[in-house]
Amino acid sequence: xxxxxxxxxxxxxxxxxxxxxxxxxxxxxxxxxxxxxxxxxxxxxxxxxxxxxxxxxxxxxxxxxxxxxxxxxxxxxxxxxxxxxxxxxxxxxxxxxxxxxxxxxxxxxxxxxxxxxxxxxxxxxxxxxxxxxxxxxxxxxxxxxxxxxxxxxxxxxxxxxxxxxxxxxxxxxxxxxxxxxxxxxxxxxxxxxxxxxxxxxxxxxxxxxxxxxxxxxxxxxxxxxxxxxxxxxxxxxxxxxxxxxxxxxxxxxxxxxxxxxxxxxxxxxxxxxxxxxxxxxxxxxxxxxxxxxxxxxxxxxxxxxxxxxxxxxxxxxxxxxxxxxxxxxxxxxxxx
Amino acid sequence: xxxxxxxxxxxxxxxxxxxxxxxxxxxxxxxxxxxxxxxxxxxxxxxxxxxxxxxxxxxxxxxxxxxxxxxxxxxxxxxxxxxxxxxxxxxxxxxxxxxxxxxxxxxx
Numbered sequence: 001x002x003x004x005x006x007x008x009x010x011x012x013x014x015x016x017x018x019x020x021x022x023x024x025x026x027x028x029x030x031x032x033x034x035x036x037x038x039x040x041x042x043x044x045x046x047x048x049x050x051x052x053x054x055x056x057x058x059x060x061x062x063x064x065x066x067x068x069x070x071x072x073x074x075x076x077x078x079x080x081x082x083x084x085x086x087x088x089x090x091x092x093x094x095x096x097x098x099x100x101x102x103x104x105x106x107x108x109x110x111x112x113x114x115x116x117x118x119x120x121x122x123x124x125x126x127x128x129x130x131x132x133x134x135x136x137x138x139x140x141x142x143x144x145x146x147x148x149x150x151x152x153x154x155x156x157x158x159x160x161x162x163x164x165x166x167x168x169x170x171x172x173x174x175x176x177x178x179x180x181x182x183x184x185x186x187x188x189x190x191x192x193x194x195x196x197x198x199x200x201x202x203x204x205x206x207x208x209x210x211x212x213x214x215x216x217x218x219x220x221x222x223x224x225x226x227x228x229x230x231x232x233x234x235x236x237x238x239x240x241x242x243x244x245x246x247x248x249x250x251x252x253x254x255x256x257x258x259x260x261x262x263x264x265x266x267x268x269x270x271x272x273x274x275x276x277x278x279x280x281x282x283x284x285x286x287x288x289x290x291x292x293x294x295x296x297x298x299x300x301x302x303x304x305x306x307x308x309x310x311x312x313x314x315x316x317x318x319x320x321x322x323x324x325x326x327x328x329x330x331x332x333x334x335x336x
Numbered sequence: 337x338x339x340x341x342x343x344x345x346x347x348x349x350x351x352x353x354x355x356x357x358x359x360x361x362x363x364x365x366x367x368x369x370x371x372x373x374x375x376x377x378x379x380x381x382x383x384x385x386x387x388x389x390x391x392x393x394x395x396x397x398x399x400x401x402x403x404x405x406x407x408x409x410x411x412x413x414x415x416x417x418x419x420x421x422x423x424x425x426x427x428x429x430x431x432x433x434x435x436x437x438x439x440x441x442x443x444x
Contacts, residue, residue, distance in 0.1 A: 127415075
C-alpha cells in the first residue's frame, strides 16, 4: 500500500509540473501512469517534435521538456507507479481516498488529481454484430501478444494499417490459413510491407480480400466463422476461422475514469475554473483531460491549472490553516 | 477570397452550407467544432486520434495531398472510405470552396 498527500493520475507534463507546485506547499505526490515511462504523449508519441509555445523556450523538444520537468520535480521526491492503470477511485471520507490499479496496487491519498491527458489508448473496435461475445479468449483479440499461439490455426486479420500488414506477413508462415480483410481498394502503408503482402497473396499464402467489410461473427462457445461483404460487388461470404484479429489502431479513451462519478462532457471532466476542482470535493482535474468555457488544450494552460489546483488542495488538506503564498525568488526551492 | 462555402452532409442526407473564413488559419476540424458539430478532436489536431475523420463526398480531388502521418492514421480506421480525410489536416483555403463532407468520426 502506498500513502501520499496527492495521488496524481497521469505522468505527462502537467502531472509532472503539479509535483513541483505541490512541493512548494510541502505536499507529497505519487504519480500513476499506464505508460511505462513519464512524459505522457510527449515521450510516447512525439519525443523529437519541437514545441514552440512554452514560455521562456523559443523551441524545446518534447522529450527535453519532460526531462526538465522531471529534474524540476526531483527535490520533492515523488513516487511513481508505471505500467498500471487506476481502475477504481473510492472516497471513504474527507481527505481519505483509495485508488486501485489493474494490477492490484493500492494508493491511499488525501487529494486526487487527474492529469490523464488524452486518456488511455485502447484498441479501436469495428462495428460488427456479436463481436463482444467472443472476446476474452474465445477467438477475438485486438492485439497479438504471442504469435506462436496461432501456429497451425486458421486466422482472419482485419485492417489496413502497418500493424495489420506486418502481422499478416509474419503470421502467413505460422497459421494454416490466413485471410487479410481490408475495407479499401489499396494499402498506403510502408511500400515494402505492401509489396510483400501482394507477393504472398499471389503465392496463395495470404487470402487477400480488398473492398471488404466485416458484417458478423458466429459460433457457439467460441468463434467459428466470420461473415463479410464486398462493398463493390455486394457479394457476401462467410469464412470458417479459429481467430479474428481486428487491428484498427489505438484510440484514446477516458477508460475507467468514466466510472468515478465525475461530471463528464464529451470525454472530458468538467471543472470549476476557480481551482480546477471537480464535482467530488478533493478530486481535481488538470490539463487536457478537463473542460471548461474557453478551454485551451495547451501545456502552458495545464501548468497554470496545476498551480491553482495545488493552492486549493493545500487548503482542502489543511482546513483552518492560513497560508501566504511565497515566491521561489524569495523562498527558493526547499527540498523535503 | 476570404470566405468559402463548406457543404455538410447531415445524417439524414440533407445538406447544410456553412460559410467558412480562410484567413484565420483554421482547419476543417476547428471550423466544424467551432460550429458546435459533434467532433471530439481528442488529440487537438495532431492526426493522432481520428475523431475528426470526414468522408469527402464532393471535391476530394481538389484537396491538397495527404501526408504520411494522415495516411497512417486513416489506414487504421474501421470506417475508412475511398475519400476519407482527417478534418484537422485540412487547412481551410480557397481550393476547398464548395466541397461536401460528411462527419464520420473514428468508428468508435
